[in-house]
Amino acid sequence: MADILVLVEHDGGTPRKVTNQILTAARNMGATTSAAVFGKGAAGAAEALGVYGVAKVFAWDSADADGYTTEPRVVALLQAIEQSKASIVLAAADPFTSDVVARAAIRLKGGVVTDANDLELDGDRMVVTKAIFGGEMTSKCFARAEGPQFVTVKPNAFTAEEGGKTSPEVVTLDVPLDDKAKRAPVVDTVEQESGGRPEMTEASVIVAGGRGLGEEKGFELIEQLADALGAAVGASRAATDAGWYPHQHQIGQTGKTVSPQLYIGSGISGAIQHRAGMQTSQTIVAINKDAEAPIFSIADFGIVGDLYKVIPPLIEEINRRK
């Protein structure tokens, strides 16, 4: 049976939802799972990881993990892989984490498969199901190189369930960093306001706005609907290019790919470039004035109407029912 190492995403020692989801998947495959936790608070994560059945935790509790770009974490990950003897490394499909995985894989001559929607352990081989070509096709693939198999997993691909509770053994990593690992220092971290909303790629509900909003102010309404549903806010490229909403919220070909349980598109016509970023969403709802808008062809439910008329009573009714 293959041994799996899960690279943990956490906030000051509290594992993120995506990590709990990956740990659940690993446990359900019957694999022996260890976890690698880097950054401030890492050592404190062990108990929370044990709740998901992690046998061993490799912790590197150091400000250097975030003080320099990518490379210190690569060094730490190589150590964790070596000590855990894992042949499979699972990580979140997160941009910065993918960089760490990419470099580690090249150093160890391991293949990388990104953005898994499903995993299946076939002997020692991790077979990955993923969406390709903007969700137009589904493929199964695996890593077959001499090194470990690296897989990044999409948020919400699995449901997190506690189980197999352990008190994991904690191995504290000593990670010596040479000048090379420190060649790209991080000098500042800027948090822009998120209004307490969930992170878009991890959110189970997304409310997105587009050109049909007509003006920047329209996003206030989108945010209100998002808050009523506990959702994240997304935007089409037309809206971000117009400067109505920050670019990191852009869903589509040149922006982010999302697949929430519920996607509500308001004033978004649904051009192919946008659909390439959201058409794998489980339930799609569209609100648009134009009955012929292409988004209706992939919507599970559509309202043909003026979003400025429909959304306010919608918010009111949702809040009333809560």
Place this chain on the structure above:
Amino acid sequence: MRIICPVKRVPDTAATKALADDKTLDRDAGEPVLNPNDEFSIEEAMRIKERTGGEVIVLCMGPEQAQTTVRKALSYGLDGAIQITDPGIHGSDAAATARVLAAALADEEFDLILMGNQSSDARTTLVPAMLAEYLDLPALTYVRKLDVEEGKLTAQRETSSGYVVAETQAPAVVSVVEAINEPRYPSFKGIMAAKSKPLTTKSLSDVGVDAGEVGLENSWTQIVEATPRPPKEAGEKVEDDGSGSVGAQALVEFLTSKKFI
């Protein structure tokens, strides 16, 4: 500065995708285009060149027909191109692609490698970091703002809730997100000039890569199967009466039936 812009030839997102028998993309299905996110790296490279001088070189790995993509990239005002074309590269995954691009740059002098953060077809986002690893260079990825001064690079790297600022010294790999700029359109002059810009075509052996290390058979990942997603049936569509209340009510009922509220 001498800037290298790796670019990719991708299928038009609007075109129907098909896989050939060997599970690689049937690149004859639909007219291929320049990867949309490469327009942002090209624009950024041109702005740096216009500010500080130097030259910008396109680097493209692909079949012979990728020359149209290379010429398209050159039409933005770039100075020259290197195209890696070889039967052995067909079906290469991200790591094999990075391996070939790195080999092609082994004998090139450059200060900066500027590329899009993702390709619109594979969207792995792995190549910039892998290329940096092969070249033993620092990489600043997902960059939304880049300052270049005396060989020092300062970048805002986009996060889900803002950005981090990171610094490094050239030479380095930088991948950019679309927030970084608004790409120009190629001018007529640029399109005409692109036809006569120097283009060097190299094979795998020219760049010193053994065909047994890359391509479909030797990539470190393998596709077992690929199937089109079943077509989605359009669902119910409710016409609002102009008051908003009909639409709102219908939507509330739908969301309640699906247990979202």
